[in-house]
Each structure stands twice: as C-alpha cells, then as structure tokens.
Amino acid sequence: xxxxxxxxxxxxxxxxxxxxxxxxxxxxxxxxxxxxxxxxxxxxxxxxxxxxxxxxxxxxxxxxxxxxxxxxxxxxxxxxxxxxxxxxxxxxxxxxxxxxxxxxxxxxxxxxxxxxxxxxxxxxxxxxxxxxxxxxxxxxxxxxxxxxxxxxxxxxxxxxxxxxxxxxxxxxxxxxxxxxxxxxxxxxxxxxxxxxxxxxxxxxxxxxxxxxxxxxxxxxxxxxxxxxxxxxxxxxxxxxxxxxxxxxxxxxxxxxxxxxxxxxxxxxxxxxxxxxxxxxxxxxxxxxxxxxxxxxxxxxxxxxxxxxxxxxxxxxxxxxxxxxxxxxxxxxxxxxxxxxxxxxxxxxxxxxxxxxxxxxxxxxxxxxxxxxxxxxxxxxxxxxxxxxxxxxxxxxxxxxxxxxxxxxxxxxxxxxxxxxxxxxxxxxxxxxxxxxxxx
Amino acid sequence: xxxxxxxxxxxxxxxxxxxxxxxxxxxxxxxxxxxxxxxxxxxxxxxxxxxxxxxxxxxxxxxxxxxxxxxxxxxxxxxxxxxxxxxxxxxxxxxxxxxxxxxxxxxxxxxxxxxxxxxxxxxxxxxxxxxxxxxxxxxxxxxxxxxxxxxxxxxxxxxxxxxxxxxxxx
Numbered sequence: 001x002x003x004x005x006x007x008x009x010x011x012x013x014x015x016x017x018x019x020x021x022x023x024x025x026x027x028x029x030x031x032x033x034x035x036x037x038x039x040x041x042x043x044x045x046x047x048x049x050x051x052x053x054x055x056x057x058x059x060x061x062x063x064x065x066x067x068x069x070x071x072x073x074x075x076x077x078x079x080x081x082x083x084x085x086x087x088x089x090x091x092x093x094x095x096x097x098x099x100x101x102x103x104x105x106x107x108x109x110x111x112x113x114x115x116x117x118x119x120x121x122x123x124x125x126x127x128x129x130x131x132x133x134x135x136x137x138x139x140x141x142x143x144x145x146x147x148x149x150x151x152x153x154x155x156x157x158x159x160x161x162x163x164x165x166x167x168x169x170x171x172x173x174x175x176x177x178x179x180x181x182x183x184x185x186x187x188x189x190x191x192x193x194x195x196x197x198x199x200x201x202x203x204x205x206x207x208x209x210x211x212x213x214x215x216x217x218x219x220x221x222x223x224x225x226x227x228x229x230x231x232x233x234x235x236x237x238x239x240x241x242x243x244x245x246x247x248x249x250x251x252x253x254x255x256x257x258x259x260x261x262x263x264x265x266x267x268x269x270x271x272x273x274x275x276x277x278x279x280x281x282x283x284x285x286x287x288x289x290x291x292x293x294x295x296x297x298x299x300x301x302x303x304x305x306x307x308x309x310x311x312x313x314x315x316x317x318x319x320x321x322x323x324x325x326x327x328x329x330x331x332x333x334x335x336x337x338x339x340x341x342x343x344x345x346x347x348x349x350x351x352x353x354x355x356x357x358x359x360x361x362x363x364x365x366x367x368x369x370x371x372x373x374x375x376x377x378x379x380x381x382x383x384x385x386x387x388x389x390x391x392x393x394x395x396x397x398x399x400x401x402x403x404x405x406x407x408x409x410x411x412x413x414x415x416x417x418x419x420x421x422x423x424x425x426x427x428x429x430x431x432x433x434x435x436x437x438x439x
Numbered sequence: 440x441x442x443x444x445x446x447x448x449x450x451x452x453x454x455x456x457x458x459x460x461x462x463x464x465x466x467x468x469x470x471x472x473x474x475x476x477x478x479x480x481x482x483x484x485x486x487x488x489x490x491x492x493x494x495x496x497x498x499x500x501x502x503x504x505x506x507x508x509x510x511x512x513x514x515x516x517x518x519x520x521x522x523x524x525x526x527x528x529x530x531x532x533x534x535x536x537x538x539x540x541x542x543x544x545x546x547x548x549x550x551x552x553x554x555x556x557x558x559x560x561x562x563x564x565x566x567x568x569x570x571x572x573x574x575x576x577x578x579x580x581x582x583x584x585x586x587x588x589x590x591x592x593x594x595x596x597x598x599x600x601x602x603x604x605x606x607x608x609x
Binding site for chain 1: 452464467468469470471472474475478479481482497500501502504505507508509510511512513514516518520521522523524525526527529539541542544545546548550552553555556559560563579580583597
C-alpha cells in the first residue's frame with residue numbers, strides 16, 4: 001500500500017461493518033453507505049469529507065444515468081396517457097382465457113411494458129395499483145397477487161431497453177446495443193416461466209379465468225395498440241443502428257410516450273402531466289441519490305485495492321467456465337439482497353470482470369448473468385425494491401409475501417442457470433443481427 | 440409515509456417547511472421536464488438543419504440532472520421515502536417510533552456532514568467555471584449544502600413527532 005494508515009483488511013472491515021450496522025439501525029440504505037465512509041475519511045490523513053462530496057458529484061455528473069429519469073417518465077406518461085390501458089386490453093385478449101387469466105395478463109403486460117420502459121420500479125409501482133386490488137377481488141390470494149406483480153416487474157430490466165444495461169455498458173464499456181439484443185431471449189424465457197408458474201398456481205388453487213375473446217377482438221386490440229407496440233422497435237432499433245446514444249434513446253422514448261398521450265390516445269391533462277413529472281423526480285431522486293453514495297463507497301473500496309485482494313483469493317480456486325458463471329451469479333444474487341441494482345453494478349461488476357475474462361467469457365454473456373441475477377435481487381428481501389413497492393401498495397409486510405415470491409423465483413432461477421451454462425441464449429441475437437458488437 | 444404533512448400544519452415552523460416542500464415539488468417537476476429539452480436539442484440538431492448543434496446541451500443536461508437528484512433526495516427525507524431495510528420484528532407504535540428515530544439520527548448525521556463539507560465544497564468551486572458552457576461551478580456545488588440544510592429542516596419536526604409518540608404525548 002502506498003502510505004495508507006489502514007490496511008485493506010481493516011478498511012474493508014470498517015466499511016462493511018459500519019454499513020451493515022447503520023442499515024440494521026434502520027438508517028436508509030443511501031445514508032448508511034455515506035455514513036460508512038465517514039470513519040475512514042476521518043482516519044486517513046490524505047482523505048476527508050470533501051472526497052464524499054466530490055465522489056457523489058462525479059457519480060451524478062453523468063450523461064448515462066440521465067436515462068433513469070427518462071425511463072421512469074416514459075412509464076409514468078404511459079400510465080396517465082392511456083397507453084397502459086391499451087396494452088392491458090391487448091394482453092387480456094391474448095391470455096385472458098388461460099387459467100389464472102388476470103395474473104397471466106399481469107405477466108404479459110409486464111413483458112409489453114418492459115419493451116418500452118427500462119425501469120422495474122416504475123413497472124412495479126404502476127402495475128401494483130392496477131392488479132393487486134383487482135386480483136384479490138376476483139379471489140386470488142393477496143400474497144400471490146403481490147408476489148406475481150413484483151416478480152413480473154423485474155422483466156423490465158431484462159427485456160430491452162433497460163436501465164441496468166445502459167449503466168453496465170457505460171461502466172464496463174460493453175456495447176449497449178448488443179446488451180439490448182442479448183436480453184430479449186432470456187427475458188422472454190423468464191416471462192414464459194412466470195406464466196407457467198401462474199398456470200400451476202391457478203390449477204392448484206382454482207383461480208378464475210375469462211372467456212376466450214374472439215380473433216376479431218384480438219385483431220382490434222392489436223390495431224389500437226400498434227402505436228404503443230412500435231416503441232420497442234424505435235428505441236432498440238435506434239440504438240442498434242446508431243441513430244442515437246443510449247440516453248438519447250431514453251429521451252426518444254419519453255417524447256414518443258408524450259406524443260401518444262397527447263395526440264394519439266389523448267388522455268393526458270395538465271394535472272396528469274404534473275403528477276407524472278413529480279413522481280418521476282421523486283423516484284429518480286431517491287434511487288439515484290443512493291447511486292452517489294454507493295459510488296463513494298465503491299471508490300473507497302478501490303482506494304484500498306480491496307477488490308484485488310478479494311479476487312486473488314477467489315482466483316486461487318481455479319474455477320472453470322460454468323463454475324465461474326455460477327459464482328458470478330451467486331455474488332450478484334447475494335449483493336442484490338442488500339443493494340439496489342445500479343449501486344451493485346458500480347461496486348461489483350468491475351471487481352468480477354477479471355474473473356469472467358480469465359475463463360474467456362464473452363463480456364455480453366457476463367453482463368447478462370449479472371443483470372439477470374441483479375434483476376432477481378429486486379424481489380429478494382431484505383432490500384428488494386419491487387417487492388417493497390408492491391407490498392407498500394398492498395399494505396402488507398414483506399415477510400407475508402416471501403413464500404410465494406420464493407416459489408416463483410425457482411423457475412426463474414432455472415432460466416438463469418440456462419443463461420449461465422448455455423451462452424447462446426444471450427449471444428444468439430447479437431450474433432445474428434450485429435456480430436460486429438461482439439468481441 | 441406522510442408523518443407530518445397529512446393535515447394542515449399548525450405552527451409557523453411547520454407551515455414554513457410545508458411551503459418549502461411544496462416549492463421543492465414544483466421545482467422538481469419543472470427540472471424533470473426541462474431535462475428533456477437539451478437532450479432533444481442534441482438529437483434534432485444532429486438530424487435537421489433547423490437548429491445548430493449546440494455544444495452546451497450535454498453539460499446543461501448533466502447540471503440540471505444533478506439538481507433534480509438533489510431536490511428529489513430532499514423530498515425523500517421530507518416524505519421518509521428513502522428506502523430502508525427492515526429486519527426487525529413487528530413492534531408497537533412506541534417501538535416503531537424508537538426504530539424510526541435511530542434511522543433519523545443517521546440522516547441527521549449525514550445532513551450535518553453535507554452542510555459542513557458542502558460549504559467547503561461550494562467555496563472550492565467559487566471561482567471556477569464549467570468546461571463547455573462557462574457556467575460558474577458553484578451553481579452546482581451549492582446543491583450539496585442546500586440539500587444538507589433541507590434535511591435538517593425537515594428532520595426537526597419528524598424527530599419531535601417521534602419523541603412525542605415515545606413519551607406518550609401524541
């Protein structure tokens with residue numbers, strides 16, 4: 001070490017120890033991360049609290065993260081402007097007659113939503129309001145309704161566009177276009193796994209179903225939803241063909257959602273607009289403030305070269321390709337229990353990258369393992385944002401929905417295992433459409 | 440959770456913080472809306488001849504973005520919506536108030552640090568300007584002490600409310 005007072009081990013102990021202590025004391029996570037940095041900043045003569053200010057500033061001063069409020073705003077505009085309603089009707093004509101019709105609609109709407117918005121928290125917030133109450137009224141169990149709403153919301157960050165892919169691509173310089181393409185198949189597989197889970201639940205518990213809609217109704221609903229369904233094409237296509245950057249593609253999504261709300265479906269008024277803007281600001285502020293303090297925390301870890309110390313230990317195990325993949329997934333799943341996904345990427349992805357490189361894992365494949373694992377972290381307690389949001393809307397405690405969430409995670413984890421051992425699940429589409437993105 | 444905001448606040452201090460929170464909400468909504476402008480300009484200037492390709496759009500967007508985050512973080516404390524991890528068993532109202540109070544003390548500490556270090560951070564940027572638009576940098580840095588002050592302002596009444604519950608005067 002070059003003139004540090006603390007050894008890496010001591011610094012790691014202080015950082016993680018005080019972080020968990022503060023978190024246990026019910027200090028909000030964003031603040032716990034900031035406070036955990038303070039003892040070290042006080043002890044180390046070369047560092048002081050100005051580093052905390054500067055590191056948070058550096059984190060926020062990022063054109064990439066701007067995509068976060070944009071995707072949140074897209075989702076909010078879709079909700080107030082009637083786009084979500086059209087997609088809901090389309091979902092109903094498609095899967096309403098399956099066993100557990102309304103819950104199936106819940107999953108399919110999440111898939112559509114995921115193709116337009118890149119934010120799972122926005123999905124969880126809006127769909128909790130739509131589905132939880134409606135499902136319980138139709139006789140679904142409350143904990144099941146909360147759990148399926150929360151787990152289907154994670155699709156938003158796996159199916160492109162996705163905030164996590166943009167952040168990952170920005171931090172590890174991986175092609176965001178390739179990540180967008182790579183997420184499509186794993187996302188759809190996870191969606192199918194969830195629909196199968198709903199099917200099993202519905203058969204076991206006798207959940208209701210809707211009468212089958214006519215083909216005509218399906219065609220009509222599709223026709224009405226066409227403008228909304230074009231959004232993924234515009235965003236993902238625009239990114240892949242290099243028409244605009246990732247952040248710009250999120251901005252395009254906002255503009256398109258605004259056009260749909262104002263001119264096509266014409267359901268948005270000024271009050272709705274204000275609510276959408278304010279809601280976006282609040283959620284973005286909370287989520288991103290945490291990114292700043294996590295960056296300061298991660299910066300201190302790097303300052304003491306703690307990641308390298310951890311890595312030399314792990315490299316000595318001599319893991320093969322699949323074992324490394326499972327190890328990476330395991331780390332992200334555990335970290336995802338305690339941290340939001342973006343801070344987790346900032347802190348952990350650079351640490352794990354050399355491990356993936358050592359076994360010649362494609363950077364896009366590595367990214368997909370990380371992103372899917374972190375997406376699952378959005379519903380794993382104690383810190384699973386989507387589950388927290390759905391529980392808050394339903395006014396139940398997280399522990400009341402844990403069992404059903406756990407059951408639903410099992411088939412999703414099987415898909416994750418498939419993504420790990422079979423790289424082509426992620427790499428097939430990027431190879432077909434834009435092989436130049438892959439190294 | 441809207442601990443102190445649900446009913447119209449009686450005292451002068453509460454009325455002040457209420458107005459301040461309303462003001463922040465409007466500012467937040469406006470900054471979010473404004474964020475779209477520079478990024479859209481950037482895209483349109485690239486594909487049309489209507490507007491020149493301004494160099495300051497990217498920087499402008501970033502700076503407004505910083506204020507958006509910080510105002511959002513202020514309101515998050517006001518509404519107690521910063522996410523926390525709840526590993527404790529269900530408690531009575533008094534136990535909940537004690538647990539909340541611990542969390543608030545943590546935010547209070549962070550607030551004090553943001554004020555003291557933030558003021559130095561602002562002074563540090565006093566005479567510097569931004570790279571592209573030549574904006575005074577302290578316009579941005581001042582968000583840090585302002586955020587710290589706002590947290591302290593909002594925390595006061597929340598701590599008082601918790602103490603009242605703990606000592607059974609609510």
